[in-house]
Amino acid sequence: MSMVEQNQGREKVFIFDTTLRDGEQSPGASMNMQEKFRLAQQFVKLNVDIIEAGFPIASKGDFSCVKNIADNVRGIQVAGLARCNQKDIDTAWEALKNGENPRIHTFLATSDIHLQHKLKMSREQVLELAVASVKHAAQYTSNIEFSAEDASRSDLDFVCTVFEAVIKAGARVLNFPDTTGYAVPDEFGAKIAYLMSHIPSINKAIISVHCHNDLGLAVANSLAAVKAGARQIECTMNGIGERAGNTAMEEVVMAVRTRADQINVRTDIVTEHIHPTSRMVSTITGMMVQPNKAIVGANAFAHESGIHQDGMLKNRNTYEIMNPCDVGLSTGTLVLGKHSGRHALKDRVATLGYTLKDDELDRVFKRFKEVADVKKDMFDEDLEAIMMDEIFRVPESFELLSLGAMSGSKTLPTSAVLLKVNGEEVKGSALGVGPIDATFRAIANLTGTRSTLLYFAVSSITGGTDAQGEVMVRIEDNGKIVLGQGADPDIVTAAAKAYLNGLNRLEYLKHKG
Numbered sequence: 001m002s003m004v005e006q007n008q009g010r011e012k013v014f015i016f017d018t019t020l021r022d023g024e025q026s027p028g029a030s031m032n033m034q035e036k037f038r039l040a041q042q043f044v045k046l047n048v049d050i051i052e053a054g055f056p057i058a059s060k061g062d063f064s065c066v067k068n069i070a071d072n073v074r075g076i077q078v079a080g081l082a083r084c085n086q087k088d089i090d091t092a093w094e095a096l097k098n099g100e101n102p103r104i105h106t107f108l109a110t111s112d113i114h115l116q117h118k119l120k121m122s123r124e125q126v127l128e129l130a131v132a133s134v135k136h137a138a139q140y141t142s143n144i145e146f147s148a149e150d151a152s153r154s155d156l157d158f159v160c161t162v163f164e165a166v167i168k169a170g171a172r173v174l175n176f177p178d179t180t181g182y183a184v185p186d187e188f189g190a191k192i193a194y195l196m197s198h199i200p201s202i203n204k205a206i207i208s209v210h211c212h213n214d215l216g217l218a219v220a221n222s223l224a225a226v227k228a229g230a231r232q233i234e235c236t237m238n239g240i241g242e243r244a245g246n247t248a249m250e251e252v253v254m255a256v257r258t259r260a261d262q263i264n265v266r267t268d269i270v271t272e273h274i275h276p277t278s279r280m281v282s283t284i285t286g287m288m289v290q291p292n293k294a295i296v297g298a299n300a301f302a303h304e305s306g307i308h309q310d311g312m313l314k315n316r317n318t319y320e321i322m323n324p325c326d327v328g329l330s331t332g333t334l335v336l337g338k339h340s341g342r343h344a345l346k347d348r349v350a351t352l353g354y355t356l357k358d359d360e361l362d363r364v365f366k367r368f369k370e371v372a373d374v375k376k377d378m379f380d381e382d383l384e385a386i387m388m389d390e391i392f393r394v395p396e397s398f399e400l401l402s403l404g405a406m407s408g409s410k411t412l413p414t415s416a417v418l419l420k421v422n423g424e425e426v427k428g429s430a431l432g433v434g435p436i437d438a439t440f441r442a443i444a445n446l447t448g449t450r451s452t453l454l455y456f457a458v459s460s461i462t463g464g465t466d467a468q469g470e471v472m473v474r475i476e477d478n479g480k481i482v483l484g485q486g487a488d489p490d491i492v493t494a495a496a497k498a499y500l501n502g503l504n505r506l507e508y509l510k511h512k513g
């Protein structure tokens with residue numbers, strides 16, 4: 001059966017992506033303006049219905065990101081988050097107002113725990129403030145979403161009262177978040193069914209759900225809610241987000257598609273863009289996807305055991321419930337080599353979801369040729385690493401010009417580094433426990449930075465001793481945590497690049513406001 005036939009007669013569930021807002025709340029996953037913009041464009045390709053671009057009042061940087069996306073991205077609704085107060089709502093609207101179909105998303109907690117300990121407000125006051133805030137937002141737009149924060153731990157009749165009142169005030173989407181990831185599927189589904197039957201004006205609005213994954217149940221809870229009548233799912237790519245993350249978009253979308261017989265709804269997601277989007281999110285945020293992660297993990301479609309491989313050769317249905325091509329999984333086959341031309345590279349880059357300007361393509365092509373000279377097989381992952389390194393970096397206060405490191409069983413590890421620091425060439429050397437330690441010490445001295453290294457990981461981007469090394473670091477300075485990434489066939493150089501990338505991100509955050 002074709003997808004068109006399968007979807008006939010099924011109600012649509014709206015996909016609200018909050019990778020750029022709740023996803024960015026993952027520790028160390030902060031993204032800059034260009035990165036958010038690039039992801040927003042990718043979400044358009046995925047055909048997401050709404051993207052939450054940020055929380056405009058949170059910082060000048062957040063405001064500019066939301067504005068940039070609302071002003072320039074078309075074919076998608078852009079939402080901005082606002083607490084229930086006039087200043088937040090006015091600021092959100094200021095950022096959103098040039099959007100094609102902007103949405104104000106305002107929220108207020110409804111649980112007694114939040115009322116007593118956080119808001120210090122009575123239920124009556126919360127009800128009044130929610131209504132006043134939605135009315136205030138309604139001066140600007142009719143596209144208003146109201147979220148009852150901590151709804152799953154709130155008194156359900158109180159939530160019904162608030163939802164009914166905010167519908168009358170102009171809200172068209174009522175979001176029921178499981179803010180703490182506390183709910184379990186049967187209970188969560190039953191709560192949604194209760195809302196559907198106890199809010200008199202429910203036919204004027206849709207119920208949305210926003211689940212956190214603290215008990216690993218975010219996807220299951222979202223699906224239970226949909227079965228009970230919810231028609232918007234809030235989610236993030238790769239499930240990134242606050243603490244244990246949010247509902248993983250790729251999982252919930254593929255569950256709806258694969259088990260339409262049970263769930264009986266559809267989404268409009270172009271699933272073939274899932275894998276490139278997942279890769280883009282992990283390369284931008286540095287939040288690697290675990291190999292056994294459903295849908296987008298490296299092993300999600302790998303069959304290891306002999307019995308399974310035998311079955312697969314006889315008929316793929318024996319062990320495969322989804323076609324890897326449906327999630328846009330690259331075959332992992334060799335794509336380009338050192339004799340490939342600029343045109344082939346441009347095509348491949350486009351397939352991976354990237355649109356490069358001519359000068360950017362020139363830089364990637366030059367670097368591609370350099371790497372292809374030392375590494376004969378070039379895979380998609382190699383290209384992504386090159387693009388991250390060459391194009392998609394934060395503005396660089398610190399740039400690596402060259403480095404030479406010495407190490408061995410009888411040598412004192414030393415590293416000599418030449419950097420550009422705010423436009424000026426500086427050089428220096430340091431000793432260390434190993435060549436990477438020596439390099440990091442030299443870089444810290446030359447840049448005058450005092451960050452703490454929290455995490456360091458090296459992996460090879462693809463197999464073989466000629467593979468590019470990819471280094472990921474997490475560093476902290478003054479309470480700010482960032483990730484840095486670098487790739488190079490030489491792993492000490494890859495480590496230096498990752499460290500400098502992290503330091504540049506810290507510098508960027510200092511000035512972002």
Ligand code: KIV
Nearest residue numbers: 107147149150177179
């Ligand atoms: O988890 C939550 O409750 C939220 C709201 C702001 C929707 O992120």
Ligand code: ZN
Nearest residue numbers: 022179210242
């Ligand atoms: Zn959340």
